[in-house]
Amino acid sequence: MVPxxxxxxxxxxxxxxxxxxLGAFFYTIFLLSVCVGIIGLAILLFDVxxxxxxxxxWHFITEYPSRHPEEAGLFSALMGTIWLxxxxxxxxxxxxxxxxxxxxxxxxxxxxTRFIEINVANLAGVPSIxxxxxxxxxxxYLMDMxxxxxxxxxxxxxxxLPIVILASRESIRAVPNSYRQAAYAMGADQWQVIKGxxxxxxxxxxxxxxxxxxxxxxxxxxxxxxxxxxxxxxFIPAHPMERFTxxxxxxxxxxxxxxxxxxxxxxxxxxxxxxxxxxxxxxxVFLRNRYQIRSEE
Amino acid sequence: xxxQYVLEVNNLNVSYxxxxxxxxxxxxxxxxxxxxxxGPSGCGKSTFLRCLNRMNDLILGTSIKGEVLFKNHNxxxxxxxxxxxxxxxxxxxxxxxxxxxxxxxxxAFGLKVNGFTGDMDEAVEKSLRNAALxxxxxxxxxxxxxxxxxxxxxxxxxxxxxxxxPEVILMDEPASSLDPIATLAIEQLVRNxxxxxxxxxxxxxxxxxxxxxxxxxxxxxxxxxxGYLVExxxxxxxxxxxxxxxxxxxxxxxxx
Numbered sequence: 146m147v148p149x150x151x152x153x154x155x156x157x158x159x160x161x162x163x164x165x166x167l168g169a170f171f172y173t174i175f176l177l178s179v180c181v182g183i184i185g186l187a188i189l190l191f192d193v194x195x196x197x198x199x200x201x202x203w204h205f206i207t208e209y210p211s212r213h214p215e216e217a218g219l220f221s222a223l224m225g226t227i228w229l230x231x232x233x234x235x236x237x238x239x240x241x242x243x244x245x246x247x248x249x250x251x252x253x254x255x256x257x258t259r260f261i262e263i264n265v266a267n268l269a270g271v272p273s274i275x276x277x278x279x280x281x282x283x284x285x286y287l288m289d290m291x292x293x294x295x296x297x298x299x300x301x302x303x304x305x306l307p308i309v310i311l312a313s314r315e316s317i318r319a320v321p322n323s324y325r326q327a328a329y330a331m332g333a334d335q336w337q338v339i340k341g342x343x344x345x346x347x348x349x350x351x352x353x354x355x356x357x358x359x360x361x362x363x364x365x366x367x368x369x370x371x372x373x374x375x376x377x378x379x380f381i382p383a384h385p386m387e388r389f390t391x392x393x394x395x396x397x398x399x400x401x402x403x404x405x406x407x408x409x410x411x412x413x414x415x416x417x418x419x420x421x422x423x424x425x426x427x428x429x430v431f432l433r434n435r436y437q438i439r440s441e442e
Numbered sequence: 443x444x445x446q447y448v449l450e451v452n453n454l455n456v457s458y459x460x461x462x463x464x465x466x467x468x469x470x471x472x473x474x475x476x477x478x479x480x481g482p483s484g485c486g487k488s489t490f491l492r493c494l495n496r497m498n499d500l501i502l503g504t505s506i507k508g509e510v511l512f513k514n515h516n517x518x519x520x521x522x523x524x525x526x527x528x529x530x531x532x533x534x535x536x537x538x539x540x541x542x543x544x545x546x547x548x549x550a551f552g553l554k555v556n557g558f559t560g561d562m563d564e565a566v567e568k569s570l571r572n573a574a575l576x577x578x579x580x581x582x583x584x585x586x587x588x589x590x591x592x593x594x595x596x597x598x599x600x601x602x603x604x605x606x607x608p609e610v611i612l613m614d615e616p617a618s619s620l621d622p623i624a625t626l627a628i629e630q631l632v633r634n635x636x637x638x639x640x641x642x643x644x645x646x647x648x649x650x651x652x653x654x655x656x657x658x659x660x661x662x663x664x665x666x667x668x669g670y671l672v673e674x675x676x677x678x679x680x681x682x683x684x685x686x687x688x689x690x691x692x693x694x695x696x697x698x
Contacts, residue, residue: 323537326497327602328541332528341555342551
């Protein structure tokens, strides 16, 4: 070490060797924490991929379920999922974005607004089965929609609405106030400011939030089981009032069967679901990156 | 210089919540003049400026007492629509704030919002020429406004304000975030605009006020941190032989 001549300095004992070891130790612990998650995920994926890939085929995607595993496919569940996602998006986006616009641009800062905000945040944490039961009571029975896609998508909309509202609020809040000031200074009224300046800037963030909300909705089995019940369908829905089934339900259905082959089919179904999910998330990430580049110009 | 007052402020008091920001201000501004508002930080110059086009309405908790007459009409009257006032009294801000749109769309925004039905291309070109920016951007109107330099962006903001042909232009320290060369370009622009518009410009830079304005109003911080108007007179007089002792102290740099 560098020699020190000053003998009057205060007494320090930094124990540098020990601290180096301690540092390395904690680094390892934190690294292992990350690995636990990654290894767990990797094992799951490996299991699903090895069991499922043999069963993946064009036939698998375009055929209906069957008692015979070789002939079974998930066409009805796939179409049901797509129907459900589209309808859910149609209900969720206008209502969610509208609510966010109201809360961010119009609502006065008073108790009532605060009350709404707290409730929206809490609703995001309510277990999805509760939404399922709500949907069952309200849409299926009270409003007499039956166990239809309409009832299912309305229920899922309620489930993911808080996510869309929160994400949209964040995006709207992120629009710099200087843009609003500039717009007002030219004689624009509030709606013109929102429509011409705030929303166009907030759209990428809103879009990202919507896609992430849909990613959550696509995998929700509990509320959809409550609405549609565990059905075995061999047709695809032609209109929103028909009965339906979705990928998570079909997967669950196959997993419950005793025969080994159905396990493989279930794994293949999981792969299809994961592919759809990953694509949606990739689009969300892509959009988010593009948005960040634009706003950092 | 005509003797018609385009803006008249009578007994203006502005509070943000409990805090009185401006106290008892009276001022008269003539048409087609440049009036500079000078004074130390926190004396209420920007607050005062924002009263002239009701931009303070957008800040919660603001209360205004007194009246601001635009061509003899109180702009705070109950029958007055603030958006109409703002289309006739425009504003340019301290930090350039173009929209995240193309240069063309920045100018077109104000026109669209006010229901312009003529030739949009022509109107955009006209305002860019008036802001001395046309030659620099005419080949890239569809580029993002952010591709411009700071000085160009500020001239774009001025062009944007000019597009709807207001009668008054309020400028809140328009050159304070720009380099000296860009600053000179803005000052030159202000001098040229005086022929058609009435301009009120807040500035921290006394030399700028002396170079650019016909009249100067000096604000100060008074008791309880409320701003008040000390003296308002021709620029020449303020800077060479002011009536008020405080004005003289500020001008000569005894405090800033």
